[in-house]
Amino acid sequence: MASFAVSGILAYNHTNQALDELWKSHFHAVARAATAKAEGEIRKIHQVIDGFSSLLAIKQLALSDLHQVSDHMLVQATKLDPGMSIGYGTTDGTGSLHVRHTMDGLVRIHRSGSTTERVYSKDLEFISETPLAADLQAAFNSSDYRQQPWFRHAQETDGIAWARPYRLLTGALGISASLQARQQSGTPPSGTFHVDLPVDELAVWLSQLMTGNTGRVFILDEDGAVVIEPAGPESEIQGIRTLLKSALSTESVRDKEIKPGTTQDASVDDGGSIYRIGYSPFQVSADERWAIAVIAPESDFLKLANSHLLIVLITATTAVLISIVIASVFARRVSRPLQEISEDLETIADLRISKRQSPDSFILEISNVGQAVDRMKAGLRSFERYVPAGVVRRLVASGKAAEFGADRRELSIFVSDIEGFTSIAETMEDDRLVDWLRVYLDHITGVVEDCSGTVDKFMGDGVLAFFNAPEAVPDHVARACRAALACQAMPRHSQPDAMPVPVTRIGLGLGHVLVGNMGSTTRFGYTVIGDMVNLTSRLEALNKVYGTRIMATAEFRDAAGPGLEWRTLDRVAVAGRRGGVTVCELLGETGGTDPDTMAARDRYETALTQYHAREFEPAAAAFSALAADRPSDIAATLMAERAGVLALDPPGEDWNRVYVFEHK
Structure with a gap:
């Protein structure tokens, strides 16, 4: 009986230890994924704000000229993801601008007081001026933008201010980063720039990183206030939010000495139910940092160990020998699925996400953990779409943090x-x-x-x-x-x-x-x-x-090696670049390009040789004949026109055979 009891206790301790390690590995993987996702979104905002700061620093932006400000805002808006927007409002309340990068890929700009908005393509080509939707007219024109959170928070600091979740002018729930704009250092601010990020999509993504059976992932500020919470029923999220606030009220959990990228473990007692909490901070800006907080009932991970011991004690009264066998088999059936899940989590930490499903188990808690890991892996696969996987894997393999620099x-x-x-x-x-x-x-x-x-x-x-x-x-x-x-x-x-x-x-x-x-x-x-x-x-x-x-370029063609067919097109100087460059067309692979195309290539290059030798009349005739035989060959038609013009008005002796393009 004593030996059976010892076996039961050892099995209990082994299972308890394995599950505790499972929680830590699980939290580490979730925190890494959530941190990378949040930093990716914040990076886009910083790039835009840094762009405005740089223009002001080099005196390339006049804040008094809203037309010039709007031009720069249009350029910055093309760097944002669809759904995001940027804005600017003068300090005296006389005018504001709002630029949206909409889901259709277009850029729309509105100026306060107007009932229309100007619409541009992604290349900033003007498309049309259209009436502003009624709900947007009310939001943009009916209130003082200086009462908006993005404007008020910016007045409290000289750096970047972050407004916590509120209803943006577009109606979506989101957060804003804003910065007071001064024409030069030491002068009063002329206005405030802001970048808006809707959080609905990020909230859904956080909900997919559910930990355990009922655990959740939150993004908090350094005071423990919720910045972004996972999507889900309010009744369910509210309870978890309250527990999280209680646990993070102690300074030990939100210790300023915790370095970004590291983790802190804590727990909170909710009427006898213990919740495990993981806390991992990351830098938002030089003056502010946020954190990933993961909270889950301890029962999701450790209840199994208690159940295991209870089964051992109950069955011990039946038969010592049979109970020893049962305990041994049971321990293996418990630990084997957990070991497989733990190994899977170790590979996830290196961003090697397997397609293998977590093992089934007859124990509900292990089955729930396995299903949660599968959901987390699905969310991580979504994360891989935002960052080149090869770059991230190489960084993880090095064991070093990402560092600024290039070669x-x-x-x-x-x-x-x-x-x-x-x-x-x-x-x-x-x-x-x-x-x-x-x-x-x-x-x-x-x-x-x-x-x-x-x-x-x-x-x-x-x-x-x-x-x-x-x-x-x-x-x-x-x-x-x-x-x-x-x-x-x-x-x-x-x-x-x-x-x-x-x-x-x-x-x-x-x-x-x-x-x-x-x-x-x-x-x-x-x-x-x-x-x-x-x-x-x-x-x-x-x-x-x-x-x-x-x-x-011709240099590219020469370096490509054999096995490819090319056509030399022209020698050009592109807009914004000095000096000419020979350009070529890649036709196909050797043996796979049709004979007519190859014959036309030879005729074109023969005419081009005449053109470069200043034999403009023969070149024009050859290009024209080729264009007549192949009407779809726009290059032949173009060169025939150029050769014809030069035949009538030959260039000087300093002609370098380069055609200069003045526009992009």
Whole structure:
């Protein structure tokens, strides 16, 4: 009997310890995911506010000129996610501006006192001026914006002020970051900028990170007040909110010495029911930090151990030998599923999220824990869509925190856009447009990643990607070519019924650029900048001029190696860049390009050689003949016109064969 009791106690302690470790591993994984998600949203806000601060610092923004302010706000609005907005209000209450990046991808700006709003495309091309909806007219024009939380909170500090959840002017529940704007240091503020972030989507995402059976995840400020809470029934959330406030009322839990990224464990007694609480702070700005708080009933994790001991004690009176066997088998059946779940959580901590379902168990509590882990994994998969997975995994594997900095590396740059996207968007309903664009971007992203590329960012319908970072790719130029060709081959059946198949224009460039974590000191993202990025973007736009689909520099063509067919198009100088560059069109792979296209390529390049040799009349005749045979060859038509003009009015001896584009 004594040996059985000892076995029972050992089994109890083993299960209790395993479940306690399970809670800690579970909280660590949830806190990491929630922190990364929150920091990602806050980073976007800081980038916009830092942009305004920089303009004021270098005296490039006159706050007295609301037209100039509105122009800069339009540019900053394109950096926001759809649903977010920015605004500006003068200190004396004489005028305000409000710019929304709406879910249809358009940018809308309203000035106080007006009953209309101006609508722009994502490229900031003016579309129309439309009447403001009745509910928005009332919100924008009927009250003094200086009574809004974003304005009042900004008056209390010289830094960035955060307004806790309130109803935004659009009617959505959200938070705001605001900053007083001074024309120069030491002068009274002329006005206040603010950025609004609706929190509904983030609240739903937090609810998917449910811990245990009834646990929840909150985002708090440093005083323990709720900033963002998970979506759910108010009656349920209210009770958990009260418990959380009680637990965090002690200074030990919200200790200022707790470093961001670390965790603090606590518990609170609610009428005999013990709740476990995990608290992990993170920096919002230099002067303020928030925290991820995870709260769950201890019974969700530890009740099993008590039940196990009770079963052992009851069955001990029946038969010692049988009870020992039962206890041993039972302990294994309890610990094995927990061990599998714990191992799964360890891989989740490295952002290696398996598709394996948690093991089934005949014990309700273990089954509930497994189901909660599966729900959390689903939420983490959503998080991976916001950050390049390869970048995050490399950072996690290093065991170091993300640091600001970049290095110079030779990359292949890839820029794409949809031909005629603005016209297409105007003909579609919002839901259908979003679905259509999702399918298209899924295709582009899949092709780039299959070719070992990294998608930097989506710019509406546009995509910026690069090859050879963060991991080295020896044949990155050839891979970028294959990706560009595969993007052109989007199958018609991949689009929803009755949807147009998008035509993709792509620019390709090769050069040494800066790549790494860039942005502000506390908020940055893994991205790329450099002259070649700008040039590649210009090449993508030049496709429209020459009627081509894929355009690259001659240096890129030469580095791509054999197996590809190209056509030399022209020698150009793009807007904003000195010096000429030879541009080429990627036609296809060797052996896979039709003979007519190859013959037309040879005729075009022969005419181009005559053109560069100042033989303008023969060149014009050759280009014209090619254009007549192939009316769809816009480049041949364009060059025929240029050669004809130069034949009538030849250039001077200093002609360098470069055609200069004055506009982007």
